Amino acid sequence: MKAEILTIGDEILIGQVTNTNTVWIAQQLNLIGIKVVHMATVSDDREEILKGLENASQRADMVFITGGLGPTKDDITKKTFTQYFGVELVLDEAILVDVSSFFIKRGREVSQLNKDQALIPKGCRPIRNKSGTAPGMWMQKNNVHFISRPGVLYEMKEMMIAEILPAIKAEFKLPHIYHKTILTQGIGESTLAELIEKWEDGLAASNIKLAYLPQPGMVRLRLSTSGDNEKKIRETVEREIEKVIPMIKDHVFGFENYGEEMPTIEKITSDLLKERKQTLAIAESCTGGYVSSLFTAIAGSSDIFKGGIVPYTNDAKHELLNVDKTIFEKHGAVSKECVLALAENVRAKLKSDFSISISGIAGPGGGTPDKPVGFVWIAVSDGKKTLAKSFQFGDDRNRNIVMTANAAVSFLRKFVLKSI
């Protein structure tokens, strides 16, 4: 079963909006064994949409269309659908009730524009929208399925999870697709490739495809396969993973099981602390709340996170965390001495088992020849021992914040595991 994802939207063609719908749809389809063979984005233009539908029908069995639906004037998917399928619009009573109650519940009038949301192409299977007003549309032409949903991510996800995906799973026989990704840190893509070259050469024989996915501070190795026997293909991949791990052991920090959230380094570290029933506090200056927010974004973080302090000025470091003023005079705020004090004091103040402290120069301003932009000190403490390390990142402020956060959490993880 091959699928194409067709997105309609000028706002995407001019780069004003990132196409996040597509990523999510692709993940979901892959999870149920549907292979996405193509993605395309076209303009909010009748001719372009018609060409897009026609091209997609040549490549795929199922075409998922997002965008071009909704109550405002630039929505033309529905009209173009009627042209492509050669049918007229008819009123769907159930959808009319849905649309009307959406507005009535909110104490608002139901305008004609809104009522027209309940007009759907004849022969279409409408899909109810419980979070918004534009219904989805499922139509078939020459054995190709066309499933159209609104562009608003929240509404589209709900529709897919509640109705569309269950229907597809129930109505079609699908092969199994399996992926597993090894998460590595501290090694570059080409060096990694050289270490595992022989093993990689052997994968094609097991019908496994390997992809390298580099990103700041991490290289992911994705193994992918498909087949009819779910258990067998899973075992094949797991066996290959067992072969390669010893070759790159020092750099592996986790795995990504397909269909599950990619375990970020903070999630892995948070789970580690949770297992050990231990807690964390953070004092972060240049990362300004970002590292704390990474932990608190995780549901249940109150089990491990006691709190954080963002002492953005020297005054704040002194007032909130008792950093001695002589440290600023002798060594400056971006120093080993400062982060050692910050780590020890935030841990004591918040009464946590562990702490992280960070002080650096995110940029673009603030650098000096001794301490250029991107220079950062990070410390970790457990009350008995406090260790500090310095790092030199680059020029870009936001990239420096991300790299610093990754380095800090990684440092903490290894500290907790006592491997340093």
Added chain:
Amino acid sequence: MKAEILTIGDEILIGQVTNTNTVWIAQQLNLIGIKVVHMATVSDDREEILKGLENASQRADMVFITGGLGPTKDDITKKTFTQYFGVELVLDEAILVDVSSFFIKRGREVSQLNKDQALIPKGCRPIRNKSGTAPGMWMQKNNVHFISRPGVLYEMKEMMIAEILPAIKAEFKLPHIYHKTILTQGIGESTLAELIEKWEDGLAASNIKLAYLPQPGMVRLRLSTSGDNEKKIRETVEREIEKVIPMIKDHVFGFENYGEEMPTIEKITSDLLKERKQTLAIAESCTGGYVSSLFTAIAGSSDIFKGGIVPYTNDAKHELLNVDKTIFEKHGAVSKECVLALAENVRAKLKSDFSISISGIAGPGGGTPDKPVGFVWIAVSDGKKTLAKSFQFGDDRNRNIVMTANAAVSFLRKFVLKSI
């Protein structure tokens, strides 16, 4: 000049990676007057890439290809290029020097795999990669330009900014494209459409296209036009904007000038404080550092941001910010009384002009019938007056954190402007 953006990458088709390269490229092309007519994503497969190149050449004058380049085994763009253009690979000495020095500078050996990066298709104009090793490739076939760059965002951006975009601007005569976007908050898409219906009907006569771009907590109204006279098309759009603003004045909080960063509510608020030479401190519980990080992500935030505290437990609220324990007993941590105390005390402690405080239930756990998941109290203070408001958001933790942050910053902005 029409362009297509072709992305090569299985990792995108299975939804493991969001295609951020494409957004950025589209923005840049649009800025210089090149119209992106189509975007496509194909598999890391020779046949699919060849079809992708051929289809793109039918639709566009310029095809931007991303992905499929780099030192590891699954990179096939270069080989497919040679097949599509019918040429062989030749060694480029300048690129070889670049690649070799990349590794030598880092104290690493230059492997054969790396040296092969310097092989490029005959007749190709190579584009140096100063942040990585894979060079970009610029080739022409039948008046269509094919420009291929590595998939790593950082490397691709550098190559575009340093060489490719300047070359395009210098070598081609391009029309002008102009966009301006009105940022509104606190009004739904369909209600907005009804308010401005008559004005919208008049836009086609000025060759202006209007698009509605809804997202959590905001609806953007984008006006777009193109033409040969840069000044004239700009004036036409500005004139239309002047006409519509009075109709929706209460909801407008800013503008997005195309080519500039979209001014987020936190950037607008930060600039407001900077203009007034005033400062801010934040005490945030359920948003856990996120709001502080929004401000500190902005370069120069140390001009306005004094610091933040994430008092994630009741103990922390008491120890760090002197919230009286009786407040927890009588009203709970998620209460008007608690946020009033947090706002006043963090402002006093960090000696800022303004403060924000937040206490709520992000979810998914922690809700009660009285205070369900998504229930949040927010307060703002200026030392003389402290105001508090409660909000009811939804079930999704991360969405709640974002909505709460938007509401908090918006609340502060209006408070600073004394409009509430």
